[in-house]
Amino acid sequence: MTEAERSHTAVIGAGPAGLTAAYQLAARGAAVTVFEADDIVGGISRTVVRDGWRFDIGGHRFFTKVAEVEALWNEILPADDFLLRPRMSRIYYQGKLYDYPLRALNALGNLGPREAALAIGSYLRARIRPPRDQDANYESWLVARFGWRLYRTFFKTYTEKLWGIPVSEMPADWAAQRVKNLSLSAAIVNAVLPKRNQKNITSLIEEFRYPKLGPGMMWEEAARKVEKMGGEVIMNSAVTTIHRADGRAVAVTVTTRPGQHQRVPADHVISSMPMSALLRSIDPPPPADVLAAADDLRYRDYLTVALIVPQEFSFPDNWIYIHDPGVRVGRIQNYGSWSPYLVKEGRTCLGLEFFVFEGDDMWTKPDSELVALATAELEALGLVRPGMVETGYVVRVPKAYPTYDQYYRRNVDVMRRWLEENAPNVYPVGRNGMHRYNNADHSMLTAMRTVENILDGTGHDVWEVNVEQEYHEEKSATGAKARATGGTGRDAPIIPRR
Ligand SMILES: Cc1cc2nc3c(=O)[nH]c(=O)nc-3n(C[C@H](O)[C@H](O)[C@H](O)COP(=O)(O)OP(=O)(O)OC[C@H]3O[C@@H](n4cnc5c(N)ncnc54)[C@H](O)[C@@H]3O)c2cc1C
CATH class of the missing domain: 3.50.50.60 (FAD/NAD(P)-binding domain)
Structure with missing residues (x-):
């Protein structure tokens, strides 16, 4: 037998x-x-279904x-x-949408001449005198590559919303994986020669499959x-x-x-x-x-508030990263961009994602308050006109992220x-x-x-x-430098326990 x-x-x-x-x-x-x-x-x-609307927890690309x-x-x-869906996601910061991964001309153009000049100055200062502890500290690692101003605009807020601790307390060793090949100089090269180098950037998957x-x-x-x-x-x-x-x-x-x-x-x-x-x-x-x-194992939890809005407030991105520090929402999914079959005629559904801890002030808020908060934030960001949100639904996901x-x-x-x-x-x-x-x-x-x-x-x-193993194998095959990780799964930051 x-x-x-x-x-x-x-x-x-x-x-x-x-x-x-x-x-x-x-x-x-x-x-x-x-x-x-x-x-x-x-x-x-x-797929969560409420009143005929379908939501995806976070947006799941079928890519392997x-x-x-x-x-x-x-x-x-x-x-x-x-x-087969196109991938598009941008960063929202102070009313402007920035390409993601960052592209220098787009980023500097959006910042405007004054802020762009300051950002370049701050970048050059960091290149000449990089932070000493850049091998140990994630904030310093980023500052060394982008300068303080761009770091504050494009990295600090979102990372802190996602993991719930200051970037300055995070170690650097994982960073090379997630944002590898990204630096202002690499971004400039990409902007000038748009297709060059792009296949080497892990976070770039320009099309993905998705069940309707x-x-x-x-x-x-x-x-x-x-x-x-x-x-x-x-x-x-x-x-x-x-x-x-x-x-x-x-x-x-x-x-x-x-x-x-x-x-x-x-x-x-x-x-x-x-x-x-x-x-x-x-x-x-x-x-x-x-x-x-x-x-002793720890987790980061997650909740999404799905808001139904008229189609005119749809956007082509699958999701937008929200870098504004004044709102708690970290990312906004547009389920209509994932699949037209998730939404209904004439309207789309925007999923406002909040990274939380189970039992914290957000987690325990009644659904009606979360819908009101999400609506107010969407209006404050200018992504919808006041009074246009039709209704909302809350989905809580405990243990969404196993914490390292x-x-x-x-x-x-x-x-x-x-x-x-x-x-x-x-x-x-x-x-x-x-x-x-x-x-x-x-x-x-x-x-x-x-x-x-x-x-x-x-x-x-x-x-x-181990996912990283494959990336490394692939990179080794192309002659690029390989880095062994061995059995840790996809690289993620170590979040120090306070
Ligand atoms: C925000 C976010 C975005 C993501 N995006 C992507 C993406 O784009 N692409 C991608 O490939 N992956 C993505 N993922 C990862 C993907 O969701 C997970 O890898 C996958 O769902 C894990 O599958 P699993 O079966 O291991 O665990 P789970 O999906 O967690 O399933 C475990 C199941 O076990 C059940 N269960 C738990 N305890 C018990 C018990 N005692 N008895 C019986 N049943 C129990 C649970 O109810 C659950 O149904 C994302 C994850 C998150 C949080």
Whole structure:
């Protein structure tokens, strides 16, 4: 008997990672049950529907360099359901829209002659006398490349809104990845020779694929196909306990409604639930130091206020970064630019994104107050005339960003080692599942590799699935300098714990 014929796998979560695992297992004839705590599939990649309007949490570009992931997307969703969308996003600052990535002529033109002269002066000063600690401090790293004035205009505010701490407290070592190849001199070269160098800039993907009803369309179809192939996807069912005996997981307990529990035997458990919650749900529990590591993981949370406005206030960008320090909104999505199928005739829907901490003053505001605040900010920015917002909806997303702080790597290692030794048939996958800043494609790839490990006994190290590795491999192939990251997922800043 093969492992596929012999075993039953419980999958925790019906997001991209969980459904990819279930799809791969079911396609190979293995018994699989997915338990999803929510009443909707897709996880962070779901499409939220309210009164017929569809919202995407953050805007999910379907872009990958992993051929297997691309092939699976094509297998799940018919070609007709995919749109090819142009990517456009600009920076909004003091009533002007700046190209992103920055282009020198556009930026200097928007600033006007006086501010442009000051910016160039400040840039030259920073070039002649760069901040001494630029290798250690992100603010200094940016100032060394752009000068103080451009740094304050184009980097400081948004970064602080996103991560919730001053840039001056952030280390520099991740920065070379996210904004690599960007400096004022590189920007000038780009402005003069527009197409030169652009392929080398990681943040540039000029077209991307997008399911016409939003990213959730992919996962709704994946769930249907899993069930068609004989797997089960059970909604409104949170896994609350993973039972362990003789050094392995043997069953999960699922809570369907408060007080209603069901114990389900399992030979393997693939988990995309947050790693901290996974360790907390194991019974008998891990020792205190492992639980302390679990409790020590940190997250950045997110909420979006989707406002319905007349079509005249639409813009061609998929999203706009809001750099004005006077408003709390960090980014504005225009869902109509993502797909005309997300919005209704004559109107568009703008998603005002706020980066928050679960439980903070924004998170706990009633929806009506958030809609009023978002409306006031949209009007203050001049992106809509007063009184033109028709209605609004609030979507809160806890744990949207697993945070990398100075302790996260050690914490993850402690949990990982304990699982490997005490519950080797429990497999963390995905983004929060592995506490890694993965996009959907790499979340999926961790699930694919895990299924191969289960069914074929391959010894893939799933923790090595690493987006930056590919960029580096590609760059090495073109002769550019490579930098090893090794197993940390997509590069993200280390956010020091205060
Ligand atoms: C603002 C933003 C923008 C993004 N943009 C992009 C993009 O453009 N392109 C891209 O590829 N990726 C993007 N991503 C990343 C993408 O959303 C994630 O990589 C992906 O959704 C992670 O998939 P996952 O299955 O690992 O986890 P999730 O999507 O978090 O799914 C986990 C699922 O597990 C369920 N669950 C949790 N606990 C339990 C439990 N105890 N029992 C049962 N179920 C449980 C949850 O309800 C959820 O449905 C973005 C993310 C954010 C926050």
